[in-house]
Amino acid sequence: MLGASVIPISGGNTKRQIMILQDFGPTAICCTPSYALYLAEQGEEIGVDMTSLNLRVGVLGAEPWSETMRQEIENKLNIKALDIYGLSEVIGPGVAMECEEGRNGLHVFEDHFIVETINPITGEVVPNGEEGELVFTTLTKEAFPLIRYRTGDMSRLMKEPCRCGRTVARMARISGRSDDMLIIRGVNVFPSQIENVLLAIEGLEPHYQLIVDREGMLDTLEIRVEVSETIFSDEIRTLQNIERRIAKDVKDYLGVTAAVKLVEPKSLQRFQEKAQRVVDKRHI
Ligand SMILES: [Zn+2]
Structure with missing residues (x-):
């Protein structure tokens, strides 16, 4: 396609990746759209003119992205940004x-x-x-x-x-x-999976809320969980330990990084019918 050489990028050391883009001069990049923008921002930060690279095309996918975001990527990296679609159950x-x-x-x-x-x-x-x-x-x-x-x-x-x-x-x-699947930094997450992680930890109430947002160009996930009265009135350290445990389990089982916040019993909104556990603040 377009006679391009492709460099796949997925996490790792950003500065090194920018160096590779500079030194080896690939003409195409394949990653998530938010990571392409993140690279552009990081490049600017370390003083690399990202529009002067050899890159000509971005093959970007694995998460929803808007036309505004496409425009921004095209401007900041001076490339043509193309959408690719797939799902891991089929072939990725x-x-x-x-x-x-x-x-x-x-x-x-x-x-x-x-x-x-x-x-x-x-x-x-x-x-x-x-x-x-x-x-x-x-x-x-x-x-x-x-x-x-x-x-x-x-x-x-x-x-x-x-x-x-x-x-x-x-x-x-x-x-x-x-359905209710969320895509966070390219990772598919079902609220029920997070619920399973929470239910396996003692002392947590079955009330939780997931707040998804976008900071800069990267998705963020915050998990708010109610704890029992006894735990909530315990030492700060106990609460912090539980928060760390939840964050670790979510990372281990689902592969996403989350900020965890334990909240007072009965402080999260209750729902009569289907619980609205997800607040998605991303405007895509
Ligand atoms: Zn066509």
């Missing part, structure tokens, strides 16, 4: 991707996957162009094929040929989820 990134036309939908690699969109409530296939939940069937995957696998991701399909000349179906960028 590479199920669909934007072509060099950009902003025109993501081409689904239909020689490997059959794509459908369904009404998430009735399961009925929706007409092309209408929003529905993406469903994939793998055609070439060995050992672990998937048949009509529901992704939980909402999108629209476009079947008319693209301006680039390709005739495979295109999907619009993901507009949301049909």
Whole structure:
């Protein structure tokens, strides 16, 4: 694609990564959009002109991102930022991707996957162009094929040929989820997984709240958990130990870093029907 050499970047030492970008001059970068922006910011901070690198294209995905964010990445890194889509159950990134036309939908690699969109409530296939939940069937995957696998991701399909000349179906960028899954720094997190971690720790009440935000360009997760009266009136050190334990367990089991705050009994809002445990303050 675009005759590019690709350098995958996922965590590690940022300064070193910027040095690699400078010294080896790759023309493409593949990471999450927020990490691309983070690199741009870090570059500025250490005095590297990130627009003068050899980079020409960013293959970015694994989290929702807005057109504003795309524009910002394109300006700060002087690249064309393209969206890539995939899910680990299928093959990871590479199920669909934007072509060099950009902003025109993501081409689904239909020689490997059959794509459908369904009404998430009735399961009925929706007409092309209408929003529905993406469903994939793998055609070439060995050992672990998937048949009509529901992704939980909402999108629209476009079947008319693209301006680039390709005739495979295109999907619009993901507009949301049909379930309550959160994507935090590219990691899929279900509130129920956090609940399981909390329930395994003694003295915690089953009331918690997850606050997701974006600081600078990176997602943050705060977990507020109610503790019993006895624990809450205990020494600060005891509370801090529990907070550390929760943060460690969440990191170990789910792979995400969270700030944990223990709160007084009955201080979190109660809900009569479905609990609103997640407050997502990110404006994507
Ligand atoms: Zn195209």
